[in-house]
Structures are given as C-alpha cells and as structure tokens.
Amino acid sequence: MSTEQTIRAAAFRSKIMSADDAAALVPPGANVGMSGFTGSGYPKAVPQALARRIEAEHAAGRPFKIGVWTGASTAPELDGALAKAKGIELRLPYQSDPVCREEINSGRMEYIDIHLSHVAQFVWFGFLGKLDVAVIEVTEILEDGTLVPSTSIGNNKTWIDLADKVIIEVNSWQNPALRGMHDIYYGTRLPPHRTPIPILAAGDRIGQPVFSVDPAKVVAVVETHGPDRNTAFSPPDATSQAIAGHILEFFEHEIARGRLPRGLLPLQSGVGNVANAVMAGLGQGSFEGLTAYTEVLQDGMLELIRSGRMTLASATGLSLSPEATRIFNDEAEALKKHVVLRPQEISNHPEVIRRLGVIAMNGMIEADIYGNVNSTHIRGTRIMNGIGGSGDFARNGYLSIFMTPSTAKGGTLSAIVPMATHVDHTEHDVQVIVTEQGLADLRGLSPKQRARVIIDNCAHPSFRPALDDYFARARARAAGQHTPHLLDEAFHLLTPMPSSDKR
Numbered sequence: 001m002s003t004e005q006t007i008r009a010a011a012f013r014s015k016i017m018s019a020d021d022a023a024a025l026v027p028p029g030a031n032v033g034m035s036g037f038t039g040s041g042y043p044k045a046v047p048q049a050l051a052r053r054i055e056a057e058h059a060a061g062r063p064f065k066i067g068v069w070t071g072a073s074t075a076p077e078l079d080g081a082l083a084k085a086k087g088i089e090l091r092l093p094y095q096s097d098p099v100c101r102e103e104i105n106s107g108r109m110e111y112i113d114i115h116l117s118h119v120a121q122f123v124w125f126g127f128l129g130k131l132d133v134a135v136i137e138v139t140e141i142l143e144d145g146t147l148v149p150s151t152s153i154g155n156n157k158t159w160i161d162l163a164d165k166v167i168i169e170v171n172s173w174q175n176p177a178l179r180g181m182h183d184i185y186y187g188t189r190l191p192p193h194r195t196p197i198p199i200l201a202a203g204d205r206i207g208q209p210v211f212s213v214d215p216a217k218v219v220a221v222v223e224t225h226g227p228d229r230n231t232a233f234s235p236p237d238a239t240s241q242a243i244a245g246h247i248l249e250f251f252e253h254e255i256a257r258g259r260l261p262r263g264l265l266p267l268q269s270g271v272g273n274v275a276n277a278v279m280a281g282l283g284q285g286s287f288e289g290l291t292a293y294t295e296v297l298q299d300g301m302l303e304l305i306r307s308g309r310m311t312l313a314s315a316t317g318l319s320l321s322p323e324a325t326r327i328f329n330d331e332a333e334a335l336k337k338h339v340v341l342r343p344q345e346i347s348n349h350p351e352v353i354r355r356l357g358v359i360a361m362n363g364m365i366e367a368d369i370y371g372n373v374n375s376t377h378i379r380g381t382r383i384m385n386g387i388g389g390s391g392d393f394a395r396n397g398y399l400s401i402f403m404t405p406s407t408a409k410g411g412t413l414s415a416i417v418p419m420a421t422h423v424d425h426t427e428h429d430v431q432v433i434v435t436e437q438g439l440a441d442l443r444g445l446s447p448k449q450r451a452r453v454i455i456d457n458c459a460h461p462s463f464r465p466a467l468d469d470y471f472a473r474a475r476a477r478a479a480g481q482h483t484p485h486l487l488d489e490a491f492h493l494l495t496p497m498p499s500s501d502k503r
Helices: 020-024 046-059 077-082 098-105 114-123 158-162 238-256 274-286 300-307 320-332 350-356 389-394 448-458 464-477
Strands: 029-034 066-071 086-093 133-141 148-151 165-171 218-224 267-269 290-293 296-298 310-315 318-319 338-340 361-362 364-368 401-403 432-435 438-441
Touching: 020 046, 020 066, 020 218, 020 290, 020 448, 029 158, 077 086, 077 098, 077 148, 086 098, 086 158, 114 158, 114 238, 133 158, 133 389, 238 401, 238 432, 238 438, 267 274, 267 300, 274 300, 274 361, 290 361, 296 300, 296 310, 320 438, 361 389, 432 448, 438 448, 448 464
Parallel strands: 029 066, 029 133, 066 086, 133 165, 165 218, 267 290, 267 361, 290 310, 296 318, 310 338, 361 401, 401 432
Antiparallel strands: 133 148, 432 438
C-alpha cells in the first residue's frame, strides 16, 4: 500500500521520517510506552534504531538507558535489541525475552511484575511516574487523524493519552481488513468517579474502532513493512493431551451436575501447547456455542471459530503460529464478526471477568501440596516471565484452573512440592490443579484435605512417596496445626538446584 493509502491525514505526512531520526527524539532517562502484546502489534523499527543509538552513546562513554513499558511480552526486535544494548533501566509489566530475563536476574535491569489489569490504571494514578514517549504501531492513519490499531491493543490507549510525545509506526504489512475489529473504550474514570464497564456478554462492543490522538503530540511517523513475531507451536504431545483430557472430562462432569451449560462459560486460556490441546479437545467434543473472554487469540481458538464451535472471542492481542497468521490474514474480513480486540484494562478487567463468569485456565511452574501456585520464579529468586494476566482471571473467574506437567528437567524435579518457593496465586484463588497424572478439584476442601487430593491425583508416581512421607511427618510433628509444615526441610525435599532457569 502507498503512503497516501496508509497515512491519509495530510498533516501527519509532513511528520514522516526515518526510524533513526524518530529514535533521536527519545531522551536518556525517558519512560517509553511501547505497543505490543505477546509478539503482536509491536513497533518494528524505532526500538532497533534506539538500540543502535544507545550502543553508540555507550561507546562514546555517555550513559543512556530508558524505562520500557508495554502491554506484555514483545519480540527480539524490541525487548531483545534494547536489552542487548544494555539500554533498559526498568521493564514492566511482563517479558519473555531470554536476554531481558538474564539482564533482570543478573541485577543489571530492574523489573516490576504487575497484574496486567493494573498497568493502565497505575499510570493514570501516577504511581509509576511520568510517561514521556509513546511508540505505537498502527495499520493506518485516517483522514480525520484517528489511528487504526494493529494486531494488539494492550495499553496503547493509555500510552497515547498520557505521553508527552507520540511516535507512530505505520505498518503496511498488517492487513487493512483489521479495521473494525477493535473496540477502544474511552469511558473509564478515576476514583471516586468510576462507573460500571457496560459489558454483559463477551462480544459486546462499547467503544470506538480507532484510537484518538492529539496531533500536536505526534512528533514522528515512521513507515514500516514487516510481520509480527510468530512462533510455531509444537503438536500436542502425550502429556499435553493427557492434561487436556482431564480438563475436558471435568467440564463434562460440571455440565452433568448443572454447574456449567453445554456451551460452557467464556474461556480464558494462557498460551502454549497445553492450551492448544484443550482447544483442540473442545473442537472434537460435544461443546457448541463457545465463547472466549481472554487476553490472546491463539491457534486453538482460531480453529474453533473457523469450525463454528466458537461464536465469539474477545482478546487484546494475537498469539498465532505462522500458518495461523496466514489463515487469519486471508480470512480477516470474515473473522471481524467473531473477534473483538480491546484494551487490556478491559480484556482483563476484574469486574467484567466476574460478571461473565470466565473459566480461567493458566500454566504454572509449581504448586505446593496445599494449593499455592508459583507461576513466575525459579527457587523463589529468579524470574521467568511474570504473572501476566493469570491473577486477574484466577481471582475473579467462575473457575480457576492451573495446569502443568507433573515433572520438569527430564523428570528430575517435581512440579508438586511441599511448599512453593514463591507464591503468585494463593490457595484462596486456586480451585483446580491439573497435571498429566490427574485433576485435583480443591473446591470446598480444607488445607489437609487439599494436600491429600493434590498428592494422590497430581504428583508423579516417582515423587508421590516422598510427598506422602513429608505430609505424614508434618501432621505428626505439627499436630493440630491448620497447615502442617516442616519448615526446616520444606524447600529442599524435592527441589534440587536446577542447572538453568528454564523448566
């Protein structure tokens, strides 16, 4: 597409410049809000140009670092490039880049892990300081100066509203058929003037399809043409299929007892092979009229939509494999009837999640025998990625399900441990734990009852005897305690020091 087609407002065409010139407008020490959510809709050129500038400044002996705020994880061209250049002073709210992770765990980069629903409001409240620059990818600038969003919304509305300077990347690679898929809500208010979010069903549209921006704040427009980061998913293995099978059996059980309708309730699911295996199972079962109110649209949900099993999916971004991306682009015009992309302060809004009765399904690193879940840390100190939106959905959903293989590191570590070395989701927010070994329904159980169900149903057989022994000795030594523990050995019974951070 030509410049006249993608940048229709003449006033914005006068601000077109190179990525290097745009990067020169970002001062050292700035807090920069960038678009991007799970590798979709992130700026492709300015972050790399900024990384080159930072490297040059460092080579000249001039310190140069910035704060990087996003929607969630981005891509090597953003997180990776800036982290490699040693250019990030502080990162929030979620990251998954290996270079970024190493910088954080080495102490060279500060990191704030925040519930995704909190980010925009924290910035509006002034809790995080001043937002200096926004760098946002869009697909078009329309004649009236409004912006057609790209493949994710994330916190872009807030970045555009609050930043002193706005740099816009217009990506002509993105499908123009995306126009109309977005729902940008401008009705949020600060306390004490808040009003209800008027969403009563997953597909309700309550906003406008474009971003509004003050033209005076736009300091640069950069033209790009490049795809999002797309990661191919491995076919579901036996472990993923077993976990999915337990969850699907549980859904049938809940339907039979009248606690779920045949079409379930709106689904939220983390990203990965297990999540896609669950979605594949839903496509093969007797479920019809499914909906999703989630953070990301992934391959499994896209297939459910195309098959007619899922009628509507609401999210804030895409997380698709290369093949699914091709399909999505080919069918984007038709998919607009079934997909809504919203700001993450709405996609993850606790009020809406609770009202709709969302079924939350998220991964974890480990769970302890009482149902406390660690989804972010290795041995309590080293960050993996961040909590993301799992807490938003687990605390407020109709059902909160956490899932993982029962072992890690080739079977040398148990994912079910006596006491979690870090807790992101307390026992109060965890209703169901699932491994390939089985499913533990924790609803209505006391701590000691939960321990018995988790050990018996979720622990790997090779670790079950040790967990049984720990639990029996804890009960004997700590007779009468509500949550029996042997604190002198709780953290080293089943958790030898891993050889690396990756489980």
